[in-house]
Amino acid sequence: MTIEIRVTQDIAACHDLRRRVFIEEQGISEADEMDDLDDQATHLLALQDGQPVGTARLLQKGRTGKIGRVCVLPVARGTGLGAALIRAGIDHFAADPGFDEVYLSAQVPVLGFYERLGFVAHGPEYDDAGIPHRDMTLPLAR
Template sequence: MTPVIAETADIATCVALRRKVFIEEQGIAEADELDDLDGQAIHLLATIDTRPVGTARLLRKGATGKIGRVCVLAEARGTGLGAALIRAGIAHFAADPSCDTVYLSAQVPALGFYEKLGFTAEGPAYDDAGIPHRDMTLPLSR
């Protein structure tokens, strides 16, 4: 049961995972979760035995890569899959020499998770869809 993480064009599956975790589990409004950026993003899909269990969305703005919409289904949490998704996102941006920083907006309770992956929190907490978040960055070493 080794997870596989790969880029996918199957946005519908990624959105279905996000709907389950963010809208159904966390109570985030659909209007806050679903936006018009999916079509311009790279989507990572994590599967276990071909079953979709996690996703992340990658966007670029200038020299900064953004990892967002990271979610893992409840039954796959605690397995290291979330960290593997983040590492895959970092690797994607690190492969591009014009990208020098990776950014994400972390739910405050997850700050320690991202710090273990090398991210540093910056600035004050702010509300995003009713959940406190902080910006976090990771400079890419060259």
């Protein structure tokens, strides 16, 4: 099995993955999932043996990098691919001295996953598309 994570312009592949995981599997509405930020984002695409199996979206807000829309198809879960996607996002922002930290909005059931990658939760729990979330940040080491 060969895994590759790369920056992509194939937004259709990213949308397909997000549709399958967030809309079909998790029941998030299309209106909540598909927004107008994709054109200003950098997209990561994870390939397993050449087939798209995961994606993440990277955005900039001032000196903070935001990792969002992270999803992995069931066939690739438990392989470390999700952590590899997050690390690729962190590395993307860490390579640019214009960023001080990485932020994400984590679904509460998977807070531990992000904590193991160094993120710290802060602020209250809130609803996002019917799913409880918390904000998390990771300072970038310089």
